[in-house]
Amino acid sequence: MEERVNGCMERSMSGKPLALDSREMKAFVTYISFLSQGIPVGATVQGAGMVQSKMPNRRADTVAGGKVYEAKCAVCHGADGQGLRAGKVGDAQGYTFPPLWGNDTFNNGAGMNRLIMATRFIKHNMPLGASHEAPQLSDDEAYDVAAFMLSKPRPTKANLEVDFPARWNKPVDSAFPPYLLGATPDQHRFGPYPPLVEKQKQMVEQLKAGAAAERANAAAKSAR
Numbered sequence: 001m002e003e004r005v006n007g008c009m010e011r012s013m014s015g016k017p018l019a020l021d022s023r024e025m026k027a028f029v030t031y032i033s034f035l036s037q038g039i040p041v042g043a044t045v046q047g048a049g050m051v052q053s054k055m056p057n058r059r060a061d062t063v064a065g066g067k068v069y070e071a072k073c074a075v076c077h078g079a080d081g082q083g084l085r086a087g088k089v090g091d092a093q094g095y096t097f098p099p100l101w102g103n104d105t106f107n108n109g110a111g112m113n114r115l116i117m118a119t120r121f122i123k124h125n126m127p128l129g130a131s132h133e134a135p136q137l138s139d140d141e142a143y144d145v146a147a148f149m150l151s152k153p154r155p156t157k158a159n160l161e162v163d164f165p166a167r168w169n170k171p172v173d174s175a176f177p178p179y180l181l182g183a184t185p186d187q188h189r190f191g192p193y194p195p196l197v198e199k200q201k202q203m204v205e206q207l208k209a210g211a212a213a214e215r216a217n218a219a220a221k222s223a224r
C-alpha cells in the first residue's frame with residue numbers, strides 16, 4: 001500500500017516519495033483502510049477504475065484536439081494549460097483548476113500520461129460536470145483533446161523502461177520502451193491502438209503455445 005501511494009507521489013504528483021514512517025504516509029494508509037471497512041478483499045467496488053470507452057481506430061488528431069481544448073477546457077485550465085492557483089506560488093494552497101502541462105503537472109510516468117487512460121478519464125469527467133452517466137464529449141473529441149494535452153511538455157521520470165520489462169503485458173498506450181515488434185514510439189503514444197492490441201494478443205498466444213510445447217517436450221522426455 002505504501003509503495004502504491006509513493007507511486008502516485010512520484011508520478012501523478014511528480015514529487016518525492018514519502019518516508020514510510022512519516023505522519024503523512026500513515027494518514028494515507030489509515031484513510032484507505034477506513035474507506036475499505038466492511039468490503040471483502042478482492043470485491044469489485046462501484047466507481048473504481050475507469051469506465052470503458054471505444055478508441056477510434058486512427059492516429060489521434062492533435063489539431064482537432066486543440067480546437068476542442070479552446071472551446072471546452074481553456075476556460076478553467078487556461079489557454080496556456082497552466083490552470084488556476086488557489087493562492088500564490090510557494091504557499092502550498094494548490095490549485096482551483098489544475099495545470100495540464102508544464103512543470104507543475106503529472107509527469108510522463110503517470111497513468112494520465114497514457115492516451116487511452118486520459119481519453120477515458122476526460123470522456124467521463126470533463127468538462128467539470130460531465131459524469132459516467134452523462135458524458136459531454138464524443139469518443140472522438142475525448143481522444144483528440146487528450147492527445148492535444150499529452151503532446152505538450154511535462155516533467156519526465158527517469159528509468160521508465162524498467163516499469164514493464166516484458167512486452168506482452170505492457171499497456172499499449174505507455175509510450176516508452178520496450179515497444180511492440182514493428183510498432184513505432186509514435187503509435188504507442190498517439191495510436192491507432194486496435195492493431196497494437198491485436199499484435200499483443202498474438203504475442204500472448206505464441207508465448208502460451210511455446211510454453212505448452214515445452215511442457216509436452218519435458219513430459220515426453222521423462223516418460224522415456
Ligand code: HEC
Pocket residue numbers: 068069072073074075076077096097098099100105106112122126127128137145146149
Ligand atoms: C469548469 C471547470 C473545468 C473545465 C471546463 C474543465 N475542467 Fe478539467 N478539471 C477541473 C477541475 C476542478 C479538476 C480537478 C478535479 C479533481 O481534483 O477532482 C480538473 C481535472 C482535470 C484533469 C486531471 C488532471 C490531473 O492532474 O490529474 C484533466 C486531465 C482535465 N481536467 C482535463 C480537462 C479537459 C481535457 C477539459 C476539456 C474537455 C476540461 N478538463 C475541462 C475543472 C475543469
